Amino acid sequence: MANSIRIENIDAAYGAVRVLEDVSLTASDGETVALLGTNGNGKSTVMKCIMGIVRPSAGRIVAEIDGVSHDLIGRSTEQIVDLGIALVPEGRRLFPRQTVEENLLLGAFRPKAREQIKKNLAFCYEAFPRLAERRSQLAGSMSGGEQQMLALGRAIMTAPRILLIDEPSVGLAPVLVSRTIDKIKELKEVYQLTVLMAEQNFTQAIRIADRGYVIVHGKIAFDGRSAAELNNNDLIRKFYLGL
Amino acid sequence: MTALLEVTGVGKRFGGFVALDGINLSVPAGERIGLIGPNGSGKSTLVNCICGTLTNEVGQVTFDGKHLNGLSAHARTHAGLARSFQLPRPFASMSVADNLRVPLMFTVNARPGTHLSAAELDARCAELLTLVALDHKAHRFPRDLTQVEMRKLELARAMAADPKLLIADEAMAGLSNSEVTDIVALLIRLNERGITIILIEHIMRAVMSFSQRLVVLVSGKKIADGKPEDVIREPEVERAYLGQ
Amino acid sequence: MDISYDLFINAVIAGLLLGGFYAAVTIGVSISFGILDIVNIAHPAFIILGSYIAYILNTTFGLDPILASLIVLPLFYALGSAIYQVYYQSFERRGQEALRGLAFFFGLLFITEVLLILVFGVDYRYVEAAYIGPSLRLGVMDFPLRMLVPCLVSLALFGALHVYLSRTFIGRAIAAVSQDQLALQLMAADPIRIKRIAFAMSIATASIAGALLIVIQPIEPSVGREYIGRVFAICVLGGLGSLPGTLVAAMLLGLFESFTSTFYGPSWAPAVSFGFLLLTLAFRPAGLFGR
């Protein structure tokens, strides 16, 4: 059954500052879509609008979960997560004073996730052996790479159908970035997720993306219909570095 | 010639997360420096360690020939370091003009040999407000300001401390093109008055037009430091932004 | 020499039993202040309220005071739930908890105390139970049941809450809510609901702690004030919200007070907790087991 997300013409502002202007994008069933752009251009705000953390001043956001459509605007964050949409937030936002295992179990708070808790936990430990080794260590004492793994694992524990990931590469050394990106691909395939990923690291993101959008100054500046189209590096350089 | 600000081997960890890893940075007086890097690269942590909001575990910060380690934040402000906050933090119960009066009274007047009279204080406030085009809002309260005006107030308050070095932490996020141009012009004017400025910014257009020198942080390490046009073409920087 | 050895051993025992009881008195504050960051200084007043309710049920129906406290537990839970709702709507949501939220709890503390004075006067009240009076003797060691029973009940309460907080979904969410509310929402949990449950639980513990208190000593309405210093000293020393830390800190304070009363006289005991609190705040604000 289909799982997709569709954003139609949303505007968003923090106070008087307009952050998003007429943004539309979609992630269809089973797709991995990249939302590209440097910091401060509105990628995170798009994610926050989907999750009900920021309320758009105009436009519509519709998610289809297992074939049923839900209008997301007006719902609280916890209701949206409960529908089956998970966000790996910017900065990971783990619970630093709880152990790795407690963090993972917190992911399974929603009733639907509790049903699959054993299976998902076993999968997390299998996919991320480091987490299994460190299951009783405090999350706050782990390195950046391990924290990112835990954040991904915790999102998987919520048993999502659609997975949003905000800047998985933040604060990671290059070798860890590519490892994280590979893991996202693996998770997506095992769980047949629809993935929307906001990322600044263009080269890494398009390795696994089917399509992508480039967002500049709160507007969609480029809609890459295929990975090949996105691979036009000169264009991206122009958008990214202002060269 | 010794530098105005000398950061040597500064490191900071949060739990197991290494936020800053042996940062060295030397800022000569009068320079305009752009500090860039992806999110989470440690820019704000560095600012907080320099300004005394956080304490670095290792390394040394020297400003104007004085060791800053162990000095409280207000003492660093007195020494001539001023910063604006990434999210504006105005004094909500005070008028816009009074917000500027605070650093004038507590920093400028606290320096030996300066004592501004009440009239001089008023004049300084008015001058600063004109500089950032907020003079018509002098008696309003921060809650009446737009986000843009709030950022200008934040900058003006940092300038009111009459600093030798001004650190502007993302003063332009969320501003329109013309507003960004305004603020860049304002910062350049300040620099021409002799204030050294470190600008932390994501908007590349602003950074490139402002900076005489560009420093790039990635994952808590400094990976590049030099002329902006050169730095931006360094493969390592391109990789940090575009990935590899 | 024999006598002072006996005295010493019994001071240790009395201290540990007292410390066990202090753990029950503090656990509510460990949840509200330590975990939720709600500075509920009225907690000791609710404990005294619990004592008086146990007293009424004991004197009118002859109910065992501890059993009585379990019966009224749901009422305390409901009271806590209602107080949190007012606190959230009036202060937390508006970001005014620092000044007005504190004054609010201070007002509740005061109202509870004055109401109890109006109803019961300032005479000391006590309860009747089989275990008040007799002692268990093991050689030179003396275990007064009046202290032993509350200590055991307290440890049981402590253990139950510890298991609840670490093994259940709601319990883990309670521990998480003060760390990152938004992250908790991303786990599909409503942080306000979680906090309300936690705060209600913290007030519910006051019911049991109150019954234990009146088993240990006769009470009058202002006795609660002596416990303000104690509970916050233990809570801070134990590392704010760490249950094992709270237990160790409670035992330590119990021992110190016991030694103070044995060797200097009981009228000095209340000052011990304050010394504890001030030294902790000055030198180790993160507590013994700092997080």
Place this chain on the structure above:
Amino acid sequence: MSTFKFSLVLLAVGALVFAAARYVGNDYVFFAGYTVLQFIVLATAWNILGGYTGYVNFGSAAFFAVGAYTTVFFHNLYPLPIPLLVVIAGIVAGVIGIGMGYLTLRLRGAFFAIATLALAVVLQTLVVNWDFVGGSRGAYVIRPESVPILGNYINYLFLVMLLLTIIALVVARTIERSQLGYGFATIRDDEQAAEASGVPTLKLKLIATAISGAFMGMAGAPFPYYIGYLEPSSAFGLAYAVNSIAMPMIGGTTSWIGPLVGALVLGITQQVATVTISSAVNLLIVGVLLVVFVVVAPNGIVGLIQDRLRARSK
């Protein structure tokens, strides 16, 4: 209005109040008036720390008792004139305030609040165990029948408290309009931003604690002569702590006038209620009013009036 003019106005009002009380000639007016004035001083003192900087002190009773017991101490050692006792009490209480603050003010405000609450219990424990000042039995402080010029001793106490009230109000208003007042307000608004603007926050907090504590101690100094017999439970009464918080909160915390209004309204209500109903019930009224005001009218009576005026001017 300049501070000088303001002081003159207050002195004139004070003189009028005193003359009016003399005219009525009933001792009860002086006894009741003394209590109301004492509350004005306590509320104003509390507000210098609590209202201006946002740090809550629950230990007003402790500072008040320090003042009262300073008097008892000297009464037993070598009796001094009341104005001198007021000064000494102010110094002792101020020093205790600085000590407390130094240990706790670097931490979050809640810790300071809790520590002040515990301070009351400990000082009470100390006094209970200190036989020289009467211990738990309490101490008799026999007041002279009369004083020169004024005659009646209670008139004298009333006059001392009236002057202290005027000084407290002038100090509070002067602070509010001085650099110190700006500094206090920045602490209340945002301490990190204050530090970044060069405000030495810890030093200012200690100054506020010292001034606030000193005035509470001064308010307590004449009390033993007023009451005649001082015992720990009356000097450390929770009523002082709750009134010194409730009065500014109900009146309004941002300026000197709030505590004055709150103390007048609550103080007079309590005097009336004590006579007509009972003293326990009037304490209940204070507690309930405090809770109702912090929930419903966060800016107090002064805030309500300002809102009304603003609405009308629009």
